[in-house]
Amino acid sequence: MAIRARRLTKVFETGRRRARRRIEAVRELDLDVAAGERVAYIGPNGAGKSTSIKILTGILHPTAGGATVLGLTPWEDRRLLARRIGTLFGQRSLLWLELTPRQSYRMLAAIYGLDRAAEQRRIAELGDLLEASGLFDQPVRSLSLGQRMRCELTACLLHDPEILFLDEPTIGLDLVAKQRFRELLVRLNEQQGTTIFLTSHDVADIEHVAKRAIVINHGEVIYDDEVAAMRRTLLATKVVEVGLVEAIAAPTQAGVTLLEHSDQVLRLVVDTNLTPIRVVMDELLDGPAVTDISVVDPPLEQVIGEIYELPAR
Amino acid sequence: MRGLWATLRNAFAEVVAKPLALAAQMSVMMINDFVWVVFWVLFFDRVGTLGGWDRNSILLLQAVLTTAGGLSLGLFTNARRIGAMAVAGDLDAVLALPVAPLPFVLLRRIEPVNLGDLAFGIGLFAIACNPTPARALAFALVVLASTTLLTGFLVLTGALAFFLGRSESGELGFHSMLLLGAYPVDLFAGAIRILLFTVVPAAFVSAVPARLIEEFDAGRALALGGAATVFAIAATITFTLGLRRYTSGSVWTRA
Amino acid sequence: MTRRALVEALRGSAHRSLVDGGGMVVSIAFYVVIVGTLSGLWRVAVHANGGELAGYSAVAITWYIITSEAAIVSVNARHIEDIGADIAQGTVAVELLRPASVLGVRMATEVGRGLPKVAALWGAGAVVAAVVAGGPPRSATLLLAAPSLVLAIIANLLAQHAVAAIAFWIRDAGSVWFLYLKAVFITGGMIIPLELLPDGVQHAAMLMPFRAMAYAPARLAAGYWEPMLFVEQLVWIGILGVVASAAFSAGERRLQVVGG
Numbered sequence: 001m002a003i004r005a006r007r008l009t010k011v012f013e014t015g016r017r018r019a020r021r022r023i024e025a026v027r028e029l030d031l032d033v034a035a036g037e038r039v040a041y042i043g044p045n046g047a048g049k050s051t052s053i054k055i056l057t058g059i060l061h062p063t064a065g066g067a068t069v070l071g072l073t074p075w076e077d078r079r080l081l082a083r084r085i086g087t088l089f090g091q092r093s094l095l096w097l098e099l100t101p102r103q104s105y106r107m108l109a110a111i112y113g114l115d116r117a118a119e120q121r122r123i124a125e126l127g128d129l130l131e132a133s134g135l136f137d138q139p140v141r142s143l144s145l146g147q148r149m150r151c152e153l154t155a156c157l158l159h160d161p162e163i164l165f166l167d168e169p170t171i172g173l174d175l176v177a178k179q180r181f182r183e184l185l186v187r188l189n190e191q192q193g194t195t196i197f198l199t200s201h202d203v204a205d206i207e208h209v210a211k212r213a214i215v216i217n218h219g220e221v222i223y224d225d226e227v228a229a230m231r232r233t234l235l236a237t238k239v240v241e242v243g244l245v246e247a248i249a250a251p252t253q254a255g256v257t258l259l260e261h262s263d264q265v266l267r268l269v270v271d272t273n274l275t276p277i278r279v280v281m282d283e284l285l286d287g288p289a290v291t292d293i294s295v296v297d298p299p300l301e302q303v304i305g306e307i308y309e310l311p312a313r
Numbered sequence: 314m315r316g317l318w319a320t321l322r323n324a325f326a327e328v329v330a331k332p333l334a335l336a337a338q339m340s341v342m343m344i345n346d347f348v349w350v351v352f353w354v355l356f357f358d359r360v361g362t363l364g365g366w367d368r369n370s371i372l373l374l375q376a377v378l379t380t381a382g383g384l385s386l387g388l389f390t391n392a393r394r395i396g397a398m399a400v401a402g403d404l405d406a407v408l409a410l411p412v413a414p415l416p417f418v419l420l421r422r423i424e425p426v427n428l429g430d431l432a433f434g435i436g437l438f439a440i441a442c443n444p445t446p447a448r449a450l451a452f453a454l455v456v457l458a459s460t461t462l463l464t465g466f467l468v469l470t471g472a473l474a475f476f477l478g479r480s481e482s483g484e485l486g487f488h489s490m491l492l493l494g495a496y497p498v499d500l501f502a503g504a505i506r507i508l509l510f511t512v513v514p515a516a517f518v519s520a521v522p523a524r525l526i527e528e529f530d531a532g533r534a535l536a537l538g539g540a541a542t543v544f545a546i547a548a549t550i551t552f553t554l555g556l557r558r559y560t561s562g563s564v565w566t567r568a
Numbered sequence: 569m570t571r572r573a574l575v576e577a578l579r580g581s582a583h584r585s586l587v588d589g590g591g592m593v594v595s596i597a598f599y600v601v602i603v604g605t606l607s608g609l610w611r612v613a614v615h616a617n618g619g620e621l622a623g624y625s626a627v628a629i630t631w632y633i634i635t636s637e638a639a640i641v642s643v644n645a646r647h648i649e650d651i652g653a654d655i656a657q658g659t660v661a662v663e664l665l666r667p668a669s670v671l672g673v674r675m676a677t678e679v680g681r682g683l684p685k686v687a688a689l690w691g692a693g694a695v696v697a698a699v700v701a702g703g704p705p706r707s708a709t710l711l712l713a714a715p716s717l718v719l720a721i722i723a724n725l726l727a728q729h730a731v732a733a734i735a736f737w738i739r740d741a742g743s744v745w746f747l748y749l750k751a752v753f754i755t756g757g758m759i760i761p762l763e764l765l766p767d768g769v770q771h772a773a774m775l776m777p778f779r780a781m782a783y784a785p786a787r788l789a790a791g792y793w794e795p796m797l798f799v800e801q802l803v804w805i806g807i808l809g810v811v812a813s814a815a816f817s818a819g820e821r822r823l824q825v826v827g828g
Contacts, residue, residue, distance in 0.1 A: 059408045082411035092405045098330040111316035348750040360613045
């Protein structure tokens with residue numbers, strides 16, 4: 001097992017004297033991730049995702065329980081482990097703002113003990129893989145967020161880590177940049193075999209990056225399964241919202257539920273297990289009445305709610 | 314080691330990336346330091362000598378203080394920010410690297426304003442303190458000890474934030490050290506004097522080193538070296554133990 | 569309408585200042601360390617000089633220092649930087665839309681913030697002075713020193729606004745506040761009584777407004793019955809008030825031209 005956690009617990013104590021509170025950020029967490037997997041670790045804000053990943057990367061010490069990553073205990077062998085894993089935290093930067101990414105890579109290469117030749121080779125390789133070569137010689141400050149994230153990704157892959165931990169890496173990116181970033185992660189995993197462990201509160205990350213999804217809420221794992229299975233049971237419904245210029249008849253396929261129907265707006269819920277979304281959209285778009293259409297994943301809160309309603313396994 | 318050197322190089326590169334701002338900030342600090350020199354010159358013009366201190370020895374004290382201060386606050390800038398970094402979760406980036414965290418944290422950032430102190434201190438020594446080769450060597454050595462002590466002190470008081478959950482201890486330590494370090498310690502007696510040699514070792518940062526340059530005294534040199542070592546070790550231990558209690562800013566984001 | 573707004577601003581910030589217990593404690597702690605060491609230095613100097621320096625006894629010089637420091641420490645000199653930052657970011661443009669004059673509101677707020685602070689600091693300083701040196705040289709002069717402290721704060725704040733209004737023109741007050749504070753240290757008589765400066769510097773200091781901010785109340789508290797200092801302070805407040813308003817109005821007009 002590349003990552004294994006058993007009854008991992010982290011309690012934060014905060015406040016003074018009488019106002020002292022205990023916050024159980026992570027509660028008896030059990031986890032198994034094999035090498036080469038692509039895992040999305042999903043949960044709402046405050047669920048304990050960042051705390052878990054910081055324990056697994058050795059930044060935080062757990063209150064109780066144990067974990068091994070690549071056979072090492074993260075908080076005890078932090079430096080050894082750091083040589084074999086990469087971390088990308090959305091809010092924390094590895095790069096120096098006023099300098100070019102290449103200058104930051106030079107420093108990181110020195111820290112990881114890469115000689116100049118290896119450093120150049122790796123930068124070129126990653127530049128190709130992540131489509132970022134043209135960005136390496138501009139000051140980080142002048143890059144857009146999407147460009148910066150690709151350079152950050154390069155930085156944490158310089159030393160060819162076996163596992164890549166990412167904490168909310170797509171925060172603040174626009175849709176196109178997000179999609180591109182996700183594709184890069186998939187490519188990284190498929191071409192180089194890097195294990196991907198990604199935390200997020202965006203359900204789309206489950207759909208487009210992960211092969212396996214672990215859902216965490218209030219510090220506990222509440223769901224752990226292949227994404228394909230999840231798609232069938234929990235992510236099957238989509239909400240379709242259509243802007244109209246004139247009234248049209250609502251689709252009536254199996255699994256289509258009407259939420260709102262007026263001369264300007266049509267809102268439907270589609271159970272894609274019964275009718276593919278494409279069929280519904282084809283019918284809606286057949287004709288000039290539609291000015292605007294959006295297809296939205298179920299929100300995370302809904303997914304979590306449905307998880308709690310699943311029959312016990 | 315290679316990594317440390319590369320980090321320092323990058324920290325410098327960041328600062329010289331904006332040369333005009335650097336020059337402006339350094340100048341402001343140098344003017345500030347100059348005003349204090351003016352004060353002391355005026356003071357000793359009026360007063361003559363005081364407790365064995367005169368104008369020359371006070372200028373030497375200021376030279377040591379500003380140089381050590383410049384190194385500690387300008388070069389090892391994060392020393393005074395350890396408390397704030399601990400509480401805000403800014404140590405994540407260095408903990409993700411396969412390095413001993415404290416040296417890297419200290420070299421990660423250079424503060425241009427305090428480089429002005431460094432330049433001023435060295436300049437003051439060269440211009441007004443009779444820089445013979447022997448004295449220059451002594452100056453370099455005591456500044457080294459003094460900087461170690463000051464940096465250690467700042468890290469120690471800042472690292473208390475890991476245990477207290479608040480970063481004020483670092484700021485308090487910083488300010489009290491700087492306030493008290495500017496005075497010739499012989500002027501104080503009793504409780505304050507003890508304080509200045511122990512808890513807030515301001516005496517060892519400026520007054521004792523200055524005396525040593527004027528006149529070598531084995532006992533004093535040993536005391537200075539000893540104090541520097543004690544604080545450096547205490548700082549490292551406190552910081553390392555503190556890391557176990559690091560919350561990475563998590564407690565705040567939950568609110 | 570305007571008068572009420574100003575009084576409200578003053579009362580509001582005074583209240584907030586009093587309520588910020590923790591911040592007040594830290595300020596007092598720093599102040600005590602500063603005046604303890606600085607006055608200690610001067611006392612030693614006086615003793616070494618036969619008990620008197622330019623007419624100041626050890627007790628007198630102690631009361632001088634605690635007062636001059638209280639006058640300056642209670643006013644946030646970084647205010648200049650804050651105003652400068654506000655202007656650079658265009659916050660002032662919003663304020664200029666309010667009926668009460670910008671300068672008036674800011675002054676009321678900052679004076680409100682400073683009053684409780686100076687009272688607390690001076691009180692703490694009096695305790696320190698009584699313990700390490702002795703009671704006030706002439707209690708009667710304290711009756712003049714108290715209102716003089718208030719005038720000192722007003723003068724200080726007006727000058728800061730005048731200086732910060734430069735930001736209107738150069739768009740970056742930056743580290744001006746730093747240099748401002750240094751000028752106050754020496755020519756304002758904060759860390760060294762003006763009588764102890766060499767003649768040339770003393771005469772120059774006479775012509776500068778900084779003496780109204782620290783020297784005036786300190787001299788009174790040191791036991792010297794010199795009511796003319798009061799008049800001087802009022803004159804400087806008048807001059808600074810005119811300069812500050814002129815600078816702010818000119819800045820107002822420039823903002824409108826530039827388009828904020």
